[in-house]
Amino acid sequence: MTLEPIPTEPRVEVGAGAVVTFDGRVRNMNDGREVVSLEYDAYAELAEKEGESILQEAMRRFGLMEASCVHRTGHLHLGEVAIRVRAVAGHRREAFDACRWILDEVKRRVPIWKKEHYADGESDWLIGESVAPAPSEYYDRQVRMPGFGPEAQQRLAEASVLMVGAGGLGCAALPYLAGAGIGRITVLDDDRVALDNLHRQILFEAGQVGRSKAVIAAERLAKQNPLIRVEAVEGRLTAANALDYVAGFDLVIDGTDNFRTKFALNDACVSAGVPLLVASVHGFEGEIMLVDPNGLGGCLQCLWPDPPEDGCVGTCAEVGILGVVPGVLGLLQATEAIKWLTGLGHTLGEGLLLVDLLEVSTRRLARAKRPECSVCGSGKSPAVQWTIEWHERGVRMLIDVRDPAEIALQPCPEADVALPYDSFLARLDELPVADGYALVCRSGTRTEHLARVLHQQGRTEFVSIAGGLRARPSGDQVSTNGLPGRL
Amino acid sequence: MSPSSRRVTVLWFAVLRERRGLRSELLETAATTPAELYAELSARHSLGLEQRLVRVAIDGAFSTMEARLMDGVEVAFIPPVAGG
Incomplete structure (x- = not known):
């Protein structure tokens, strides 16, 4: 016990209730053999890139405030630090878990090789934990x-x-x-x-x-x-x-x-x-x-x-x-x-x-297939029911259901609105009132699915454009007057 | 056994088994279809599961609630099961 303040590292946020630092050191025995020194070799460019991605992932996964890791290369003597991992979090569990996780991931994913020098003068490159086992075995x-x-x-x-x-x-x-x-x-x-x-x-x-x-x-x-x-x-x-x-x-x-x-x-x-x-x-x-x-x-x-x-x-x-x-x-x-x-x-x-x-x-x-099944049988009401051709869209509002990134790559200027596939059904109410809606995507797969689901719910005002933008007459593709309004 | 009735074995599964308190029973019924049989048993034992939610198998094969109930068949009533 002490009444004196315990020395702290200065650079930690006040919200950081837990700082865990792990040092992995060169020890004198491995697998029953006396070790005198170690040598680490790494593919540095790849190792740093992989290491960086592990730290990023740890930050997200454990909600850390800070994460760092240093790995030595070259020749190391007994007691020297080979790896230091540091995790800073609000609470101890995240900090401990993250520290452990980073260490394991580094051993598993980062290309670093270890050579042990033994007291008897021999040396060995060790198979790291990242080396995959032989499938035959x-x-x-x-x-x-x-x-x-x-x-x-x-x-x-x-x-x-x-x-x-x-x-x-x-x-x-x-x-x-x-x-x-x-x-x-x-x-x-x-x-x-x-x-x-x-x-x-x-x-x-x-x-x-x-x-x-x-x-x-x-x-x-x-x-x-x-x-x-x-x-x-x-x-x-x-x-x-x-x-x-x-x-x-x-x-x-x-x-x-x-x-x-x-x-x-x-x-x-x-x-x-x-x-x-x-x-x-x-x-x-x-x-x-x-x-x-x-x-x-x-x-x-x-x-x-x-x-x-x-x-x-x-x-x-x-x-x-x-x-x-x-x-x-x-x-x-x-x-x-x-x-x-x-x-x-x-x-x-x-x-x-x-x-x-x-x-x-x-x-x-x-079990037996029900011929009239609405999912796998004829009751799948012939696709015609909710599918139209590009030129048949008439006065319907044209909705682009592709992701913003896809739209940016290949705009569809004819579209009146964009409402992405992922949130389409949840955000149906946000669509402006119209005399029917024609849905378009890249190939027609996503819109076919949406239209079918909507038809099953009685929402027959929605139709899918067969073949999507791929089926659009080529003459239409040159115009690029802007992107549709995004919902 | 009266001429208009038949003897069937009824198998219960999952929630229906719990509510009926039996795995199977041999009974005599005037019902001519599984639908009638289910309605009869559901009322008698307060099964509390709508018929549209129940599937029927007769002698080991899924059938319809409107199938003809023959003497001596095994009728399995199967409720939906969702747990995972």
């Missing part, structure tokens, strides 16, 4: 399974999967998808870790309450398997943006907990031609099905032509859930995903699998 146990082999492994390596929701289902499915070696995994979730998630969402720790689920899950998977690409997207899937999220993936896995999102996902996946693995849980029961856009089983809306409203049967928050139930269903999703992507065995096909864990029984019900 990593996947050995599954590749040697009969019927699997390098071909199946290669199919997984080339596959991309979108996991929508890092909750009970996602936390169970994701580690196995990563472990199996799916080449690109994207985790989409806008939620943050809460204490009452932890009994079932096993990727998260008690100390991570309040942090982004997508980010933590992606970090875990990247560490688990450095051979794959993992991306976190902190966003919420809605009917308006679902198509953008799912397009381009080989498979989408539904780990959401509400009807609105499940049906938006179903709609978008059918539109984009991407297969979707849907699962839901209730108490000790769960169900799983595969929506194959080219299959005979139809889609989620074939089963429920009139999508149920949220709240009609209660959510996990209301009725409770045993952690292992979404766990089992998530594992089934991972299993079906691996089978689908490799072509092994029989997938769920046209079935809906009901799992009852209290009675340890399963029941598989046969």
Whole structure:
């Protein structure tokens, strides 16, 4: 204890309640051998660039006031500082977490090599933590399974999967998808870790309450398997943006907990031609099905032509859930995903699998496509209904739904207003009154989706211009009299 | 069994199972369609879930509420499930 003021660094903001500084020093032993000195070599240009981006990311991720990191190169003797990381934050947790995170990321991402000189006169370049493991060894146990082999492994390596929701289902499915070696995994979730998630969402720790689920899950998977690409997207899937999220993936896995999102996902996946693995849980029961856009089983809306409203049967928050139930269903999703992507065995096909864990029984019900389904069948009211050609737009107000950046690159002077796709449905009320609206985007995909969603809601005054600006007669493209008014 | 009635096995799932308090039951009914059967049972047991929110499977395959109910079939009533 002391009555004297503790010396402080002068340059810290008064709001900074926590300053954590970490020094990594050269120690005298490694792996049982006596070390006398170290040598660090770095690809300096790249190292500084990568280091800078790690610090920027740390500032954002942990809400830091300051972050810095210095790494030595050259020859270092025992006790010398090799790396110093400093994180300044309002509170201790962020400062400690950030310091640790920066250190780990630097070791993982920054191209710095270490050579140890030993007491016996030998020396060794060490394999850094950033060096990826050998795929042949990593996947050995599954590749040697009969019927699997390098071909199946290669199919997984080339596959991309979108996991929508890092909750009970996602936390169970994701580690196995990563472990199996799916080449690109994207985790989409806008939620943050809460204490009452932890009994079932096993990727998260008690100390991570309040942090982004997508980010933590992606970090875990990247560490688990450095051979794959993992991306976190902190966003919420809605009917308006679902198509953008799912397009381009080989498979989408539904780990959401509400009807609105499940049906938006179903709609978008059918539109984009991407297969979707849907699962839901209730108490000790769960169900799983595969929506194959080219299959005979139809889609989620074939089963429920009139999508149920949220709240009609209660959510996990209301009725409770045993952690292992979404766990089992998530594992089934991972299993079906691996089978689908490799072509092994029989997938769920046209079935809906009901799992009852209290009675340890399963029941598989046969589904059939409803020919008149409004999402995947003829009830998809022939696109004609909400699609027009460029020259047919008549007196309708022309709305450009592209992003401001796209518009800047290729203006559409004929447009009366711009209202971006992402916020279109939410901001519908802001549109000026008009005798109908014609929507245009680059290729017609986004507007087709918007028009369809709006028609389903009875808003038939909205139509999509088929083919978008690509289909615009070339004569129209030369005029560049300014950008449309932006809403 | 009267000539106009049939014997069916009813399976309950998820929230319907909780409200009915049973996983399955064998019963005799005059209902000729799943719709009539559901209406009858929903009223008797106060199931409180609108029929439009319930899907029916007969003998292991999804069917419609208007299908003809035959003697001896297994009728599964499946409510929507959203948890994740």
